[in-house]
Amino acid sequence: MTPPVVLTVAGSDSGAGAGIQADLKVFAALGAYGTSVLTAVTAQNTHQVRAVFPVSAEMVTAQLHAVVEDMPPLAVKTGMLGDPEVAAAVAGAARDGLLPNLVVDPVLVSTSGARLGVVGAIERLLPYALVATPNRAEAAAILGRAVSGPDEMAEAARQLAAGGPRYVVVTGGDVDDSGLAAGGAEAFGGAVDAFCTGTEVRLLRRPWVPTRNTHGTGCSFSAAIAARLALGDQVPDAVAFAKEYVTRALLGARTWSLGSGHGPLDHFGWSGAAAAGGGSGPSSGSGPSSTRR
Template sequence: MTPTTVLTIAGSDSGGGAGIQADLKVFAALGAYGTSVITAVTAQNTRGVDAVLPLPPRTVTEQLDSVLADFSVRAVKTGMLGTPAVADAVAEAAREGRLPQLVVDPVLVATSGHPLGVVEGVERLLPYALVATPNCAEAAALTGGPVTTVEEMVVAARTLAARGPGWVVVTGGDVAADGEAVDVLHGPGGTTLLRAPRVPTRHNHGTGCSFSAATAVRLALGDPVPAAVSAAKEYVTRALTGARDWELGAGRGPLDHFGWSA
């Protein structure tokens, strides 16, 4: 059977834990064929980002045109866009209806604090997103308000949903909630809290990328949004658990995308 095709538009992570590399691992692990458009090349590892080289918007558009001209893409996710000009190029494709079932992961700042995007660029994509998946820090940057509790996550999700996305998931892996990792899903049916046991591990680099990539795969395979998001959360929880005791790198290490430690 021909596999379902999914597209990621994001930056390259030389350490392999996030960005394009993580997205393609997730696509493969969940049974989809992955295609990619690289927006920037980064020099990074588990300890942080050492350098970023954004690609010209024209190069991003040429990659996008090439993929879409030849593959029947069923879902698309975006990650690091880097510059407002690249965000404009991607938003134009979305405006033209060329990016089906768009999942927008608003990557703004690396775990190390290195800037990887701008709020204005993400905001240009939000009206075209089927699902937006900010973490608490990204939700705070986009809304201008604090997002440090589950209650504030709910407010942020509703605020962002009013800007155009069909659904918003504010991921709360960094919010203390009685030993649980709580995500807030808001959409046409209201607000739902998604709960899973918190996994204590330093191997959590790329969780946002992996969550949004898994959501895109499940959408491509036909899941409705709530089911796709729930499946993505379960996948990331398993990947965190599998990598919990790994010793890869000296900083925040990658996830167990393929269940090697299951």
């Protein structure tokens, strides 16, 4: 059986925990064939992004056409786009129907705090998205207002969905570092995500996974959604599966010592501890226990 093709349009992470490298791992783990369009080269590790070298919009366009003309994807995800020219090029491809089942992960800031995108670039692409997966900070930047607790996350998901994407997931697993309430994530109710389906908003809750190995959770979450869409899932099922997948990947990597900062996830279930996250299929109402990048 020929595997379905999934395309990622994103930046490179030399530490391989996020970006293009994480996306391709997720695609492979879920049985899809991953292709890629590189938007930037970064020099980074588990501690910091040391340098960013952007790829020109012309080169991004050339890569994209080379892939889609020969290996048409069944789903596409975007991550770090970098600047408005690249975003305009990708949005043009989406407008022309080259990016089916588009999942937009509006990457703006890395786990270490480095700026990886601008709001204006993301706004060019959101009207073409089937699914958008901002975390709280990204939703706040796009909307121009604070997004803190579950009620504000739900309202942000509704507002973003009204602006273009058919489905929006505002993820909140980063609450443990946010100081929103005394007691951190437990006071917040664990890891909470707001999933807007267009007609309703569901709050998806999971227990917090205590680990510093959270690098690439946002990338992995959106990549898993894209992979499952390519494999035939409807969006709600793809979101549920992706959330369970990321939870298991966090559980599997929670005691790893890869790097001394925010380490990567267990994308392939190498650790037996991943089994504690549940079965191999989607779980209704489940959610990722962290959504940092």
